[in-house]
Amino acid sequence: MRSSAKFTLFILLLAVMLTACSSEKKTTEDSPAPTPKEEVVKNTSTDDTKEKEVHNKTQQFSGENFSFSYPSTWKDAELNVPQISAAFVNPNSQGPFAENVNLVIEESSATPKEAADISAQSLASGAGGELIQNYKKLNYMDIADKAAGILEAEYTQGELNAQVISTQYYVSDGQAMYILSIAYSKEAYDNGGKAIVQNIIDSFEIVNANHAVADPNANAGTNNDDLTEENLFAEMMAYIIPIEVENGALDQKTYNYIVKNYTLFPALTPETQKKAIAEVNPNIDSRHLFKNINPYLEQMIEVSGYVVEIMEEEIDEGLTVTEIHIIDDYDNSIFGYYAHTTGDILQDDYVTMRGVPATYYSFENISGGTTNSVLMGISTIEKTP
Incomplete structure (x- = not known):
């Protein structure tokens, strides 16, 4: 969720890069000598027919686990960018903006609609800077028989002052998002x-998708056959952290604390909620965690602040995982994972969360800097006045 806005900005900025590539490849040809009017009409008709025939021809590109077709007159953009799986551009565009297509694959468990909504909200808020201006979502449509959706938008390419229609096809295979x-x-x-x-959209196919995923048992020393009610949330956190944090791992002290207090993750009954509140160390706040998290890896803490982002995902029947990002009362960034729905809690609500700190986390923000955060396993979360 945190990277989606940044990732979408990267994808749309490819359109600018591809346009530049096309401009560099265009050549100027001398105009032909004038001919009689009758001959001009005849040849133009023939040329138009040939041009339409060429224009309608397509060429298929096949990647490691996907394929799609694009106009045969378009050329490989030859972008040396590792994140781009494929990119093609029209070298003969009629205007300053060159038509183009690119494919990027991102590890993500989000639904196409969730990914598209985050993208549209970010760019409508000005995340595209001077190059992507006046971004306006035109339409989103789920594809009923696929885990896919189409986002249509319009924006002004600031460098060229050109109106652009952006169409993004989001396809999920459960582990990765193809955009x-x-x-x-x-x-x-x-x-x-x-x-x-x-x-182009109709031609796109995923074939034999196979993704490497982080080992969910890297921290806990158990395997999926050993999952129990007691260690389920601890195993979930042990799975998430190596994915979210480079070289990250759930500390054994935190793992043991969650297992020991498994009825509190989440605390859903009045009795367990009271117990979770009683577990809180009232002398600790986020300032202590940012100074040194290690002394508090097996303690319940409480933080309050405004919701920046919140996303729920049903990963199995009856099991929902919520990812929530808040900025707390000390202007510190806190991310939490909660193994339940959060009801009517929405972005910009003021909430109080109780849970156990697990690790530090850093991510790039839309201003180009780095935000440092603490990642927590959440026991309780509630709206507060």
Whole structure:
């Protein structure tokens, strides 16, 4: 969730890069000598027919576990960017903005709609800077028979002052999100481009997807066959941390604390909620954690603040995991994982969370800097006045 806005900005900025690539490859040709009017009409008709035939031809690109087709006249953008699985650009665009397509694959368990909503909200808030201005979501449509959705948007490419239609096809295989992004100038989109965009989307397929995932037992020394009611949340945290934090691991002290107090993760009954409150060390706040987290890895702490982001995901029947990001009363960033739904809690609500600190976490923010955060396993969460 944290990286989605940054990741989407990266994807859309590819459109700018691809346009630049096309401009560099264009060449200027001498105009042909004038011919009689009758001959001009005849040749133009023939040329238009040939151009349409070429324009409608497609070429298939096959990656390691995906494939899609694109107009045969488009060229490989030859971008040396590891995150890009494929990118093609029209070298013969009629205007300053070059039509292009790119595919990026991101490890994500989000649904297509969740990923698209986060993307649209971020860019509508100005995350695209000077290059992606006046971003406006036009439409989102789920694809009923697939774990997929299409996000359509319009923005102004600031460098060229060009109106652009962006179409992004989000496809999830449960472990990764495939984001196929197609950008057209509005004029080109309205003059045949829309049909080409749809053809590219219709051609996209995932084949034999196989992703390496972090070992969920790297910390706890157990395996999936040993999952119990007592260690379920501890194992979940042990699985999440290596994915979210490079070289990260759940400390054994935190693991043992969660297992020992498993009825508190989450605390859903009045009795367990009272016990969770009683476990809180009232002398500790986030300032202590940011100074040195190690003394508090097996203590319950309490933090309060405004919700920056919140996302719930049902990972199995009857099992929902909530990821929540707050900025607390000391302006510190806190991320939490909670093994239940949070009811009516929404972004910008003021909440109080109780839980056990697990590790430090750092991520790039939309301003280009780095935000340091503490990641917690949450016992209780509630709205507070």
